[in-house]
Each structure stands twice: as structure tokens, then as C-alpha cells.
Amino acid sequence: MTDAVSPLAHDAETGPLLRVTFQPGMLLGVEAMQAEQAYHRRRLNRHGRLLHGYGTLYGLLVTLEPAAATLPLRLVVHPGLALDALGRELLLSEPYGVDLPAWLAEQGAAALAAFAVPADAAEGAPRTLTLEVAVRYADCEQGLQPVLAAATNASTDAVAASRAGEAVELLLRGADPNPPPPPAPPASLPTAVEQARLDNADAATRTVLQAQLDRLHRTRGLDALPALGADSAELTLARLTLRLTTLTAPQPAPADIDLDNLVRPFLDVAVEP
Structure with missing residues (x-):
């Protein structure tokens, strides 16, 4: 999978669209083909962003799956469809699960303390930890094919992806328990x-x-339309509040976790799927 933010190079542009013009005898290369795709993609994204907004269309429910005989406590995002703030479709066609205890242990106590209240609680003392589940669009390289090497080929055949699949990346991160309100409009x-x-x-x-x-x-008062950045590419799905007594490889039980799916934005749908 490519860098999940790389599509921002064209998806986040707010300037005028440029359409490729085809003329007899004109040489067209890779740049022209990419510009042709970017025109239609940006036009579709702009339509979705400005006329529909962003949020969940249906599904993408976040649930806690209790530990079973062979499985740990899992955080599961179920299939569904949404639009992000750049107007891109976020389609999850199958459930996506995260081993929650393993994720907490990998972060480390120091990183988790930044989102714990109180942050300076002694070991063994009760505290709450706030986490956020979000999704983000990502390009997924598929269909590797041989290509002419653009530089000196040391020992392997040069290959490149012939297709870029539309995928979704699941994000689990610490969150501010009391986020500031959005800035007031002019x-x-x-x-x-x-x-x-x-x-x-x-x-x-x-x-x-x-x-x-x-x-x-x-x-x-603006000289140009506001820029769209990485924050616009991430769509919040749910917020978790964990009640813990340690931040060192904690092992929370489902009863210690409050899960809120209604913190996310929603979009109205004309036809139920």
C-alpha cells in the first residue's frame, strides 16, 4: 500500500480544474494521462464535498468483540460506506479488526499518558484514557507489471503497479477528552x-x-480558498473511553470501555442500501 496521504497531492487541491486537450499530432505522455484522470477525479470529489458534505452513509459500526478461546479483545469496524471531507468515497467491504490489548502495549505508557486523565496518576490509581477510531482513504498498488527501467537496473526486473485500488486505512489514536470548539465563522x-x-x-x-x-x-477577506490538508482526509467513526489502573500493557475488559458511535458525522441518504 502506498503512503495513505499521497492522494492529497491532487485530491486536496482547491484551484481551478485543468482539462487535457487532444490535438492531432500532439505527443501525450504519462503526465497527460495522469492529468486526464486528475481532472475527472477532482471534479467528482468537489461535487461530493460541496454538495453532499462528509460523514457516514451507512454501516461502519464500531463494536467491541470480547475475547474468545483463540482471539483477544478486538475492536471491529464493520462494512459500510462514507464520504470524507475531501469528497472521496470510503468503502469498507469486510470487517476490519484490531487487537486492542496488543495495540495499547505497542504504544507504551509514555505515549498513552498524553491522553490519560489525570496524566500524573500513580501506578495502580484509576484513570481514564480516551481513544478515537477513524478511517482514511488509501491507494493500494495492484497488478505489478514489467516496465522499462527509468534508471540503472542493478539486478532485478523493473516493475510498476498497473492499477491503484481504492482502499481504506483504519486509524486508532489518542484523543483529547475535551476537544476545543471549532473556530467561529466570519x-x-x-x-x-x-x-x-x-x-x-x-x-x-x-x-x-x-x-x-x-x-x-x-x-x-481571503486571498484564496482555504487549503484542504491531512485532517480533512480522516473521518472519525467512534470514541472510546477506557477506565484503567495502569498504562503499562493494560488489559481492559469490555466492562471497562465506553464506546460512542454517535460522535461521527452522518449524511442523509435518498435510498436505503
């Missing part, structure tokens, strides 16, 4: 005529007009 400054329209409208119409006015002023 204040709307209606003109005298606009203010009169607001004042003369009934309550329901005034709410609609105010929302439209807020959208008009969202980019006021």
Missing part, C-alpha cells in the same frame, strides 16, 4: 437592504436568509 455584515429583509421576514424565513448570508461571507 461575522456576517448585511447591508442596510439585507438587514431590512431579515427584519421583515418571519422566523423560519429569517433563519434561511441568515444561513445564506453566512455562506456568502464565509470567504470574505
Whole structure:
């Protein structure tokens, strides 16, 4: 699998689209083919991001599967579909599980302490640890085929992926138990005529007009549209609160974990799958 953030090179662009033009006698190489794909991909992503928003469409339920005879306590994300904040589809076609005790042990006590409350609790004292489950789009290289080597080939045949499959990466990370509120949007400054329209409208119409006015002023004072970064590529699914007495390879039981799937954003669907 390639670097999960690498698709951001084109998926996060907010500038004008560029469409390849085909002319008789024009030489077209790899760059032109990539630009042709990027045009359609960015157009589709922009449609999804701006007209539909982001969030879960259906599924992607996060559950705790208790330890069985041969399996440890697992955190499982079930199949489903979502859109991230870049407008990309996140399709998980089968369950995805994580060995929770093994993941906690691998992080180490020092890393977990940054998300524990109280952070300076003595060994054996009760504390809570907040974790977040998220998903992120990733390209998955498939169909390796021989290619002409671009540089000196030392000893192996040069190969490259002929297909880039759309995949989903599961993220489990520490989370701030009290995240700060999102920044306030720019204040709307209606003109005298606009203010009169607001004042003369009934309550329901005034709410609609105010929302439209807020959208008009969202980019006021900006030199360019806000950049979309790695944070926009990650979609939160659930939040876990663990009650622990140690951060050194903890072994929590299901009764020690509170799981909240409703912290995620949702999208309305016109047709049930």
C-alpha cells in the first residue's frame, strides 16, 4: 500500500480544474494521462464535498468483540460506506479488526499518558484514557507489471503497479477528552437592504436568509480558498473511553470501555442500501 496521504497531492487541491486537450499530432505522455484522470477525479470529489458534505452513509459500526478461546479483545469496524471531507468515497467491504490489548502495549505508557486523565496518576490509581477510531482513504498498488527501467537496473526486473485500488486505512489514536470548539465563522455584515429583509421576514424565513448570508461571507477577506490538508482526509467513526489502573500493557475488559458511535458525522441518504 502506498503512503495513505499521497492522494492529497491532487485530491486536496482547491484551484481551478485543468482539462487535457487532444490535438492531432500532439505527443501525450504519462503526465497527460495522469492529468486526464486528475481532472475527472477532482471534479467528482468537489461535487461530493460541496454538495453532499462528509460523514457516514451507512454501516461502519464500531463494536467491541470480547475475547474468545483463540482471539483477544478486538475492536471491529464493520462494512459500510462514507464520504470524507475531501469528497472521496470510503468503502469498507469486510470487517476490519484490531487487537486492542496488543495495540495499547505497542504504544507504551509514555505515549498513552498524553491522553490519560489525570496524566500524573500513580501506578495502580484509576484513570481514564480516551481513544478515537477513524478511517482514511488509501491507494493500494495492484497488478505489478514489467516496465522499462527509468534508471540503472542493478539486478532485478523493473516493475510498476498497473492499477491503484481504492482502499481504506483504519486509524486508532489518542484523543483529547475535551476537544476545543471549532473556530467561529466570519461575522456576517448585511447591508442596510439585507438587514431590512431579515427584519421583515418571519422566523423560519429569517433563519434561511441568515444561513445564506453566512455562506456568502464565509470567504470574505481571503486571498484564496482555504487549503484542504491531512485532517480533512480522516473521518472519525467512534470514541472510546477506557477506565484503567495502569498504562503499562493494560488489559481492559469490555466492562471497562465506553464506546460512542454517535460522535461521527452522518449524511442523509435518498435510498436505503
